Amino acid sequence: MNVNIRNYYAKDAQDIAEINFLFNLAYQYNGDYKPENIFCAEIDNRVVATGYLEPTESCEYLDKEGKDSNYVHRFILETDSHGYEQLExxxxxxxxxxxxxxxxxxxxxxxxxxxACEHTDLESIDFLFSKGFYHSLNYFIMKRDLTLPMPEYSLNHEIEIKRWAMGTEAEKELYLQAEEDSSGESWSKARLNWFMAGSEWDTITAFHHGKPISSCMTWGISSDRSATEQIFTHPDWRRKGVARATIIETMRFLRDEKQKNEATLGVVGSNQAAIRLYKSLGYELIDIHLLMVKDIV
Incomplete structure (x- = not known):
């Protein structure tokens, strides 16, 4: 058996699609996935296992200043195969x-x-421990039953909440800047384009005098379920009901326009304010994922 482990080539697409369809789409169409960060195990000219490093939004600051010396630039590691665990x-x-x-x-x-590991996947967690990883934080996975009654809200009449298609490059830049102003960092343009091209993508955003102040992104997960993610609100508009209203409008959109029955989201376990908000909107805990990390020295 002739085994060769190498970087990714475009000709590998069909083989990788048979291993993991989403990996294949990301390798081809998400500009954040660089061939030098993608590896393939090839047996007799056929790719049977693959894996990659994907930059998170924190990596936007690798080539620019703006963060202190303690700021962590984090990449995501994933691998997959059809039973070739040793090659993985x-x-x-x-x-x-x-x-x-x-x-x-x-x-x-x-x-x-x-x-990220499911909390029940002890084998993977133990393997990562053996490779120098440690537990960093928990992600709480929460679900909202959209068939249940929706809460009401009231807002300043100058705030407009609407579906935002982001049809121009200028609008995309405006969105990313709003995210950075709200969260301290933002997705890359490549990541945004990748999600916008995905299944049933939409973004519901609150505007004040034309400026985005809060937003919730959604995309299809299954015929019944969509994600409610990328939730952010500008600091000047927090604790004023704007985030609550934006999420309610997103849930109504999913129920009425997309005919979805469920919405899910992930939240860092230590984010008590966000968890209180989501619980008040009817989200319930359904799973816990552990983020395992390794410091590169």
Whole structure:
């Protein structure tokens, strides 16, 4: 058996689609996925396992200033195959080596790689422990039954909440700037374009005098369920009911326009304010994921 582990080529698309359809789409159409950060295990000219490093929004600051020396630039690590676990582990090691190469280019910046595990996946968690990973935080996965009654809200009449298609590059830049102003960092343009091209993508945004002040993004997960994610509100508009109203309008949109029965979201377990808001809107905890991270030195 002739095994070759190498970087990704465009000709690998069909083989990778048979392993993981979403991996294949991301490799081809998401500009954040760079061939030098994607690895493939090939047996007799056929790719049977693959894995990658994906930059998060924190990596936008690798090549620019604006964050202090303790700021962490985090990449996501994923692998998959059809039963070739040993080759997945070899790809895993190649990805660790690649992360070390990236760190050498940014010696004065903190770099981590991460992988999220379901809390019941003890085998994967234990494997990551053996590779120097540690538990960083919990993600609470929450679900809202959209067939139940929706809460009401009232807002300043100068605030307009509407579906925002972001049809121009200027509007995309406006959205990303609003996210950065609200959260301290934002998605890359490539990541935004990737999600906008996805199944049943929409964004519901609150505007004040034409400026976006709060937003909730949604995309299809199944015939019955959609995500309610990328929720942010400008600091000047927090604790004024704007985020609550934006999420309610998103849930109504999913129920009435998309005929969905469920909405789900993920929230960092320590974000008590957000969890209180989501609970008040009828979201219930359905799962917990553990974020495992490794510091690259």
């Amino acid at each position: 582990q070899e790809i895993f090691e190649r990805i660790l080596d690649r992360a070390t190469q990236i760190k050498k280019s940014y010696p004065h910046k903190k770099i981590q790689i991460s992988h």
